[in-house]
Amino acid sequence: MRSLTEIIESHIIDLLGRNEEDVVSLRRKELAEQFGCVPSQINYVLRSRFTPERGYLVESQRGGHGYIKILKICYDMPEEKVRHVEDLVGDSITEQGAKRLLLSLQSRNIIDARERLLIEVALRHIDDVGESTFDVSPYKRNVLQADLLKRMLRSLVFS
Amino acid sequence: MRSLTEIIESHIIDLLGRNEEDVVSLRRKELAEQFGCVPSQINYVLRSRFTPERGYLVESQRGGHGYIKILKICYDMPEEKVRHVEDLVGDSITEQGAKRLLLSLQSRNIIDARERLLIEVALRHIDDVGESTFDVSPYKRNVLQADLLKRMLRSLVFS
DNA sequence: AGTTTTTTGGTCAAAAATAGTCAATAAGAC
DNA sequence: GTCTTATTGACTATTTTTGACCAAAAAACT
Numbered sequence: 001m002r003s004l005t006e007i008i009e010s011h012i013i014d015l016l017g018r019n020e021e022d023v024v025s026l027r028r029k030e031l032a033e034q035f036g037c038v039p040s041q042i043n044y045v046l047r048s049r050f051t052p053e054r055g056y057l058v059e060s061q062r063g064g065h066g067y068i069k070i071l072k073i074c075y076d077m078p079e080e081k082v083r084h085v086e087d088l089v090g091d092s093i094t095e096q097g098a099k100r101l102l103l104s105l106q107s108r109n110i111i112d113a114r115e116r117l118l119i120e121v122a123l124r125h126i127d128d129v130g131e132s133t134f135d136v137s138p139y140k141r142n143v144l145q146a147d148l149l150k151r152m153l154r155s156l157v158f159s
Numbered sequence: 160m161r162s163l164t165e166i167i168e169s170h171i172i173d174l175l176g177r178n179e180e181d182v183v184s185l186r187r188k189e190l191a192e193q194f195g196c197v198p199s200q201i202n203y204v205l206r207s208r209f210t211p212e213r214g215y216l217v218e219s220q221r222g223g224h225g226y227i228k229i230l231k232i233c234y235d236m237p238e239e240k241v242r243h244v245e246d247l248v249g250d251s252i253t254e255q256g257a258k259r260l261l262l263s264l265q266s267r268n269i270i271d272a273r274e275r276l277l278i279e280v281a282l283r284h285i286d287d288v289g290e291s292t293f294d295v296s297p298y299k300r301n302v303l304q305a306d307l308l309k310r311m312l313r314s315l316v317f318s
Numbered sequence: 319a320g321t322t323t324t325t326t327g328g329t330c331a332a333a334a335a336t337a338g339t340c341a342a343t344a345a346g347a348c
Numbered sequence: 349g350t351c352t353t354a355t356t357g358a359c360t361a362t363t364t365t366t367g368a369c370c371a372a373a374a375a376a377c378t
Contacts, residue, residue: 003346003355004354005353027336027337028336028338029336039338040339040357041355043338044354048353052280053283057272059258059262062335062338063334063335063337063363063364065160065161065363066337071272113318114274117314118278118281119277121311122284126284129285134293148284151280151284152280155280156276156277162363162365163364164364187327187328188327196365196366198327198328199327199329199330199365199366200364200366203364203365207363219326219327220327220372220373221371221372222326222373223374225326225372225374226326226327227327
């Protein structure tokens with residue numbers, strides 16, 4: 001038996017697919033009624049399934065005319081390519097290695113210059129924080145960077 | 160169904176767009192009559208939608224020939240834009256605050272959806288690492304997030 | 319010039335409508 | 349059996365809408 005969470009997840013994905021746009025707008029209460037659950041179940045589904053790491057952005061507003069919007073930032077890339085990229089990153093990566101990889105992704109138009117810059121800045125930040133605030137060893141910092149790099153690339157690539 | 164506030168907001172944005180200038184002048188009472196609401200609804204729209212955070216300034220005057228003027232701020236120099244954005248982030252920012260800011264920056268075409276996604280992933284990563292690997296207090300995690308966010312946005316403004 | 323009246327806009331708080339959080343359980347996976 | 353994931357519900361937070369009352373500027377009238 002599929003869990004309620006999975007059922008609601010597929011329902012939302014279905015709505016997204018049916019729509020021309022990569023966005024769907026919901027009322028939390030209505031959806032909860034439709035599936036006979038408490039409203040906070042919807043939050044659980046969103047938190048666990050529609051994360052940025054999986055390529056989704058969620059916007060919501062409380063109060064009168066409140067809503068929940070789910071956006072799919074959708075870019076198609078073959079699964080094998082994703083795996084390839086993750087293999088290239090590995091469990092640990094140096095700053096130089098990361099830069100080389102990002103340049104290569106940019107040259108293949110998988111990311112653009114601004115996206116590369118954003119990723120480099122984030123990697124640099126985690127390295128700085130690791131070094132100066134938490135006194136993490138260089139190797140462990142490279143592990144943190146690899147983890148972040150994979151997450152960021154996966155979010156862009158997930159389809 | 161869109162809220163009254165949104166309808167009035169779009170009307171004002173429409174007026175601004177139609178006008179050559181980056182400014183539009185209104186009578187509060189007339190506008191309220193036009194939309195069949197109480198005058199203070201207009202103040203609510205201004206307070207919640209035409210904020211400096213969203214790139215607007217509002218001036219008004221009471222009495223005979225009173226008016227409300229709405230100006231769109233434009234920054235020609237990159238440095239001004241950076242200062243503005245860094246002010247918006249501040250020294251500490253919550254996940255919710257960051258999401259709201261990023262959405263507003265996207266609506267102002269300062270970032271696009273993919274960039275927003277990348278930034279959210281990076282913010283979540285630093286928060287996760289702060290919490291589970293380094294056991295940092297929630298407040299300190301918000302400081303780390305603000306720092307990262309400022310760095311990422313700064314890099315984009317100059318590119 | 320000074321005072322009063324009229325014409326504007328501002329503030330604040332209440333009520334209604336939504337959504338979010340958190341922690342306790344329950345169920346499922348290994 | 350322990351660990352992770354899912355479900356629930358009580359409590360909290362935010363947003364919109366409305367209206368009563370306040371404040372300022374101009375106009376009208378001494």
